[in-house]
Amino acid sequence: MDQGSLSRKHFIRNSSLALAGLMAGGHTAATAATIVAPVDQTKERNFMLKNVRLETGFEYDGEEIIGTQTALFSIEISNGKIKAILPNTPQSDAKDAKGLLMLPAFSDMHIHLDKTYYGGPWKATRRRSGGVKGMIALEQQILPELLKTSTHRAEKLIELLQSNGSSFARSHVNIDPTSKLDSLVNLQKALENKKDSFTAELVAFPQHGIYYTKSESLMKEAATMDIDFIGGVDPYSLDGQIEKATDFIVKLALDNQKGIDIHLHESGESGLKTVEYLIDKVNENPSLKGKTFLSHCFVLGRLEKAQQEKIAEKLAEAQVGIVSTVPFGSLIMPIPTLHKYGVNVQVGNDSIIDHWNTFGSGSVLQKANVAAQLYGYSTEFDLSRALKLATRNVLPLDDQGKQQWPRTGDDATFVLIDASCSAEAVSRISSVKSLVHQGQLVY
Known part of the structure; x- marks a missing residue:
């Protein structure tokens, strides 16, 4: 079932941390007691991120996939959507993602x-x-x-x-x-x-x-x-x-x-x-x-x-x-x-x-990791595919290595995670540093 197939959804709109503080000032500890604070609902959800790591393709040795290629980009967010995916501008005053990997939110x-x-x-x-x-x-x-x-x-x-x-x-x-x-x-x-x-x-x-x-x-x-x-x-x-x-x-x-x-x-x-x-x-x-x-x-x-x-x-x-x-x-x-x-x-x-x-840990990335261990998903390709268990079947790269997420117009709902690629994120249950939901920084 695709994410928009049922019309009755329950949208939760009341909490977020200051974007500038988290992105510019480093990472906040992952404690449930400190992740939410009141948000000014009159503010537009418009901002730019720089140094965002995105997956761009697979690396091959012959026909074998041995790695995942990534590059740094700037991401423009406007009114809860991804407005543009741009070449990276490290010298800009945009909020700094510090090379963290951007993945679909879980x-x-x-x-x-x-x-x-x-x-x-x-x-x-x-x-x-x-x-x-x-x-x-x-x-x-x-x-x-x-x-x-x-x-x-x-x-x-x-x-x-x-x-x-x-x-x-x-x-x-x-x-x-x-x-x-x-x-x-x-x-x-x-x-x-x-x-x-x-x-x-x-x-x-x-x-x-x-x-x-x-x-x-x-x-x-x-x-x-x-x-x-x-x-x-x-x-x-x-x-x-x-x-x-x-x-x-x-x-x-x-x-x-x-x-x-x-x-x-x-x-x-x-x-x-x-x-x-x-x-x-x-x-x-x-x-x-x-x-x-x-x-x-x-x-x-x-x-x-x-x-x-x-x-x-x-x-x-x-x-x-x-x-x-x-x-x-x-x-x-x-x-x-x-x-x-x-x-x-x-x-x-x-x-x-x-x-x-x-x-229960509260982590579905951990569930993807456990599944990978149970079913012997240890290669770069298999580990990268296992991520879909955490993301409702949304993956940055398709099976042929073509970039399919994110795209302009997508909801700005994603995580920034301390990993070099999806495969590492699944294998290491990499740390989630930020969660953005419909353009609002939650954690």
């Missing part, structure tokens, strides 16, 4: 901003029992307390993402009988409080099941609010019937012109049947193509290679994407096979210090 495509311990006292996870239903019972106990501070903690979590170079997220938000619509309302307040520095799209997520906890009416109400996707979770194991729960989700999405993003943890026969049934429903309703995703979809990691290839081809034809995190326990998802067939694969942090998991 996107966390699977996260739960509405429920986190982040920003509060440390808590490890508790022992799990009863699978997803056991976690639902736990959530029913802890959600009332979490909701008291969920707006504040969502803001802190957004700041953590920003400090790691992300300016965009797809967040699932609980719609359930315990929190009702409060998780959504509280998260929308956090987004409103961050208006000029971040963009999000929201998934109405029936974490406790659609029918298991009788959440149908709440989901119907949420679908009329400012959300972008209708979510779901394990239609068979949680709601008892693949067709009934999936049909509800599909109808709600169609009726309200939303996308679909369903959590699918089931890794056995029911998981495969759910994938195949959803593909069939999307093919029956072509308006859902490019707007439908399966989160996690662990069953793909359990299939034999031939079956993986068959399902990957079907997913690609139906334009159904896969969104997950890496790694996920001992399970290795077939990301290279999905890419081979052109499936839209996206990654995120999922849990960041919550009752599900405590290992």
Whole structure:
């Protein structure tokens, strides 16, 4: 799905640091507590950067790619857009990027901003029992307390993402009988409080099941609010019937012109049947193509290679994407096979210090690094391609080494990173020095 395919976006426009101070005065420490400050909204977002490093092509030894060529440029920013890409003018009084590499800003495509311990006292996870239903019972106990501070903690979590170079997220938000619509309302307040520095799209997520906890009416109400996707979770194991729960989700999405993003943890026969049934429903309703995703979809990691290839081809034809995190326990998802067939694969942090998991760092560049290690992406070319897992499939160079980003007219949404090229950035999880979102310096 391209970045403009859904119209309802949540634009966060309220915080930024002084551009001159960061660019001229060096680098600020990557601490979430210090990355944001009020911005004068009357100021035009017009400025020039010099000494910006851009990738210009690949370096070859025969037919083998052995390096990435770069050069320094000046970049003119006007009203949130890249107005011009110019020869470098090192003697000018433009803001100095000091040779840092400019890359597309990162996107966390699977996260739960509405429920986190982040920003509060440390808590490890508790022992799990009863699978997803056991976690639902736990959530029913802890959600009332979490909701008291969920707006504040969502803001802190957004700041953590920003400090790691992300300016965009797809967040699932609980719609359930315990929190009702409060998780959504509280998260929308956090987004409103961050208006000029971040963009999000929201998934109405029936974490406790659609029918298991009788959440149908709440989901119907949420679908009329400012959300972008209708979510779901394990239609068979949680709601008892693949067709009934999936049909509800599909109808709600169609009726309200939303996308679909369903959590699918089931890794056995029911998981495969759910994938195949959803593909069939999307093919029956072509308006859902490019707007439908399966989160996690662990069953793909359990299939034999031939079956993986068959399902990957079907997913690609139906334009159904896969969104997950890496790694996920001992399970290795077939990301290279999905890419081979052109499936839209996206990654995120999922849990960041919550009752599900405590290992989320807030960095999707780290996720690209982990994927590179899991799948043996160690060459210059392969590492440079792995960057797309962090950038929603936007890469500075195409597979032939032709420069394709940035271009005049693009949104001025990018990171400046301490690396010589994309491959090094992925391999070393290079430090993000600045994040610019729609022309506003965030970090």
